[in-house]
Each structure stands twice: as C-alpha cells, then as structure tokens.
Amino acid sequence: MADSRETMVKAFVTGWPVKHSRSPLIHGYWLKQFGIEGEYRAEALTADDFTSFIVALKSGRSPYVGGNVTIPHKETAFALADQRDSLAEELGAANTLWLENGRLCATNTDVYGFAANLDERHAGWDKAERAVILGAGGASRAVIRALRDRGVGEINVVNRTVARARELADRFGETVHAHPMEALPEVLEGAGLFVNTTSLGMDGEAAPEIDFTLLGPKALVTDIVYVPLKTPFLRQADAHGVATVDGLGMLLHQAVPGFEKWFGTRPKVDDDLRSLVIADMDRHA
Numbered sequence: 001m002a003d004s005r006e007t008m009v010k011a012f013v014t015g016w017p018v019k020h021s022r023s024p025l026i027h028g029y030w031l032k033q034f035g036i037e038g039e040y041r042a043e044a045l046t047a048d049d050f051t052s053f054i055v056a057l058k059s060g061r062s063p064y065v066g067g068n069v070t071i072p073h074k075e076t077a078f079a080l081a082d083q084r085d086s087l088a089e090e091l092g093a094a095n096t097l098w099l100e101n102g103r104l105c106a107t108n109t110d111v112y113g114f115a116a117n118l119d120e121r122h123a124g125w126d127k128a129e130r131a132v133i134l135g136a137g138g139a140s141r142a143v144i145r146a147l148r149d150r151g152v153g154e155i156n157v158v159n160r161t162v163a164r165a166r167e168l169a170d171r172f173g174e175t176v177h178a179h180p181m182e183a184l185p186e187v188l189e190g191a192g193l194f195v196n197t198t199s200l201g202m203d204g205e206a207a208p209e210i211d212f213t214l215l216g217p218k219a220l221v222t223d224i225v226y227v228p229l230k231t232p233f234l235r236q237a238d239a240h241g242v243a244t245v246d247g248l249g250m251l252l253h254q255a256v257p258g259f260e261k262w263f264g265t266r267p268k269v270d271d272d273l274r275s276l277v278i279a280d281m282d283r284h285a
C-alpha cells in the first residue's frame with residue numbers, strides 16, 4: 001500500500017531566516033479548512049543551499065510541487081525559473097514557484113495581494129486620480145504595477161534617493177513621476193491615495209510626521225508594513241480623520257494564488273484567518 005505521506009501534496013516557504021514567516025500558519029489554516037491532506041513547510045536555506053534546493057525541485061528529486069520564496073531568495077528564484085510571467089518579469093523577482101510539465105514556473109503575487117487587500121477593505125480605492133507612493137524598492141514596484149493596472153492616472157514616487165525613484169519612472173512609463181522627499185507636501189496636495197512602501201515606522205521605530213490633511217477629501221492611506229498593524233503613518237492618518245487600510249491583508253491575499261496552484265482549490269481570506277495571524281503577531285510582539 002502506498003504511504004500517504006509520499007502521495008501527499010507538499011509545498012514550502014523558503015527564506016533566510018524563515019522562522020518569522022506567517023505563511024505556514026496561513027496555508028495550514030486553508031489545508032485544515034478544506035480537509036486537504038497536504039503539507040506546507042518552512043525550509044530555512046542559505047543562498048548556496050537555495051540553489052541546490054531549486055535544482056533538485058526542477059529535476060523532480062524533491063518532495064515538493066512548488067512553494068513560496070521570501071527574502072533574500074526572490075531574485076535568485078526569478079533567475080532560476082524556466083518560465084516567468086509578466087509580473088515576475090516586471091518586478092525582477094519571484095515569490096511563488098510551481099512545477100508544470102517538468103518546468104519550473106514563477107510569478108509574483110504581491111501585485112495581486114496589494115490590490116485584493118484594498119478591494120476587500122476599501123472598494124473604490126482605484127478611482128483615485130493621483131497617488132503618492134513613498135519608497136522606490138521592490139515593494140514599490142509591485143504597488144506601481146497594481147496602480148497602473150487599475151488605471152490610476154498619475155503615480156508620484158517619492159524617495160530619499162531620488163535616482164531610484166527616477167529609475168522606476170523610466171521603467172514604468174509616463175504616468176509615473178519621481179520626486180525627492182522635500183517634494184512630499186507638494187505632491188500630497190489633493191491626492192487620493194498614499195502608500196508607504198518603506199520600512200519607516202516598522203517594528204516600533206519612529207517615522208517622520210506627514211501632514212495627511214493635504215490629501216483630497218476621499219483619500220485613503222495604506223502601508224505595506226504590518227508589524228505593527230497600526231503603523232505610525234496609519235496612526236497619523238487616523239488622527240487627521242483620513243481613511244486607512246493596514247498591510248496585513250496584502251500578506252493574506254498574496255498567498256491565495258500559490259495555494260490554488262499547489263493544492264487545486266482557491267481559498268478565501270476571511271476574518272478567522274486574519275484573527276489567527278494577529279494572535280500570532282501578538283504572541284511574538
């Protein structure tokens with residue numbers, strides 16, 4: 001008789017370190033919810049180990065059908081994949097891998113996760129005509145792509161190192177404009193959406209004061225940082241009476257396409273899942 005552990009569908013999350021990842025909690029919740037006899041495991045891998053892990057995966061010598069990739073392996077995952085979709089291509093990084101006819105396919109689900117979170121918690125967010133994005137790293141690229149896909153007409157990227165913002169403006173086309181930090185008050189004036197993609201205010205660190213009253217009347221402020229859940233930027237926006245959405249939903253929603261690829265069922269982000277992850281964050285605070 002076949003050992004059920006050998007036939008069981010297995011997926012992974014890998015990073016270095018990976019012990020803080022909430023992905024096993026998220027996928028474990030869905031596996032249980034659907035009664036799927038699958039497994040989703042964390043694999044802590046150094047850069048060298050990651051490459052041999054992927055080589056084994058591609059050759060079918062691994063127990064896995066695919067998985068998630070997090071810092072610092074997203075760029076290597078992109079480079080080692082046999083096939084990448086346009087999202088991964090544009091971001092130059094992959095966070096979701098799966099095998100298809102023996103080929104390793106790669107995508108990036110951050111763009112989907114960002115938009116799905118706002119769709120769920122603040123429908124109509126994409127009607128903003130002008131947006132301001134703080135930061136010009138990898139996360140900023142995902143947000144720019146999401147905004148551009150939804151037709152936001154003017155996207156202003158503000159960054160400490162303005163050259164990085166310019167690079168993104170050149171890459172993403174004429175609707176994207178680059179600005180130095182000092183220009184923030186000017187670009188905030190009348191804007192409908194503000195997104196923080198920097199680590200500013202993460203893990204309880206101080207963040208600069210931003211005058212969110214400059215934003216337009218129906219503006220939304222969101223942060224891709226979700227530790228703490230209410231970041232300094234979200235607190236400031238709250239204090240100014242501006243609507244906010246926290247970044248936890250992006251983490252939850254970006255997990256949806258991967259689960260569907262590996263386990264064959266499209267899961268839903270619900271309140272119980274959100275509460276489960278918040279309780280875990282509280283335990284480790």
Ligand code: ATR
Binds near residue numbers: 134135136138159160
């Ligand atoms: P990620 O891929 O997660 O977006 P990243 O590529 O390291 O990470 O980008 C981090 C972003 O946060 C950058 O926009 C960075 O600004 P610089 O391009 O000038 O480095 C921004 N950032 C980080 N710490 C900052 C700080 N103390 N003040 C202002 N911006 C900061």
